[in-house]
């Protein structure tokens with residue numbers, strides 16, 4: 166994804182937006198403002214910063230950067246992706262209704278069903294890959310449609326443009342979790358989303374060394390409300406972790422290009438392997454939404470899920486991997502491999518997983534940017550254990 170208009174291209178924005186040299190010394194990297202408070206000249210007179218829960222210059226810079234990358238008017242960062250999603254929901258009241266995708270990252274329905282439902286919020290889970298399902302689920306009290314595309318772990322796409330048209334007609338806000346694609350490959354706001362959320366823990370940070378979350382806003386009232394939630398509830402991102410994301414994001418464009426190249430090669434390898442029953446990757450021509458993927462995304466990324474046939478098979482192969490690291494999370498430079506049924510989606514329970522097609526034999530891989538022949542050789546030797 167390069168330069169499309171008069172504004173600087175994506176890689177230039179990633180490196181420079183909010184990342185201007187520090188005025189006092191000319192330091193080319195944004196400093197980590199490790200301070201809890203700011204001295205005030207006299208009562209009511211300060212330099213725009215009073216207390217670090219409310220604001221911090223390192224955080225301000227990261228928020229400017231991420232807003233520029235997603236094409237929003239402002240961004241608000243939080244202590245984790247889940248804290249960001251929770252912050253979005255604190256804007257609602259008891260009796261409000263939310264329509265969401267039915268195969269989201271497992272932590273999201275856990276928050277919705279086991280925490281927020283107790284505060285009177287109502288949730289309907291539908292297959293958002295068909296915009297008609299979304300339309301049917303919207304009620305008079307619906308305030309938000311929440312989708313992840315592609316979904317974690319089944320790599321199902323939602324047509325953001327089609328769902329956004331439904332949302333506009335029904336006057337409901339559309340929020341898109343863009344964690345899997347990053348703004349480099351998918352621009353939900355351009356496609357009609359009202360807000361974008363990320364676990365910055367993943368591709369935006371890119372180095373598996375910090376947790377974080379962001380909400381990118383398209384309207385001043387969203388940004389104001391979420392700034393108030395940062396101040397009032399306090400789940401803000403620390404200056405050090407803001408700095409890690411600022412550093413990580415500088416290489417987002419080159420990392421995503423390499424993730425994508427490696428992802429395509431690994432998906433093709435898995436699709437041709439006799440021990441692999443099925444591969445879920447939007448870049449493969451047999452993915453049911455391959456055409457939508459080509460239209461909606463400018464790359465296919467590096468998240469791949471595949472079926473090994475049984476829990477025993479998954480266990481055998483996962484025990485053998487060496488280059489791939491068995492662990493939760495995704496989007497780091499290193500290849501991470503995981504087992505959704507017992508890891509990321511354990512909270513759904515067996516029945517919940519079965520209802521949406523997450524079997525015990527599924528394995529999810531976040532292909533890193535190592536030499537791809539080493540990743541493929543590692544998977545090959547691990548699959549030989551099945």
Ligand SMILES: Cc1ncc(COP(=O)(O)O)c(C=O)c1O
Pocket residue numbers: 245246247248270272313317342344345363364365366376377378494
């Ligand atoms: C798609 C997606 N959204 C949100 C989250 C939650 O983010 P965090 O772990 O930073 O709280 C995750 C975590 O894996 C995720 O995969």
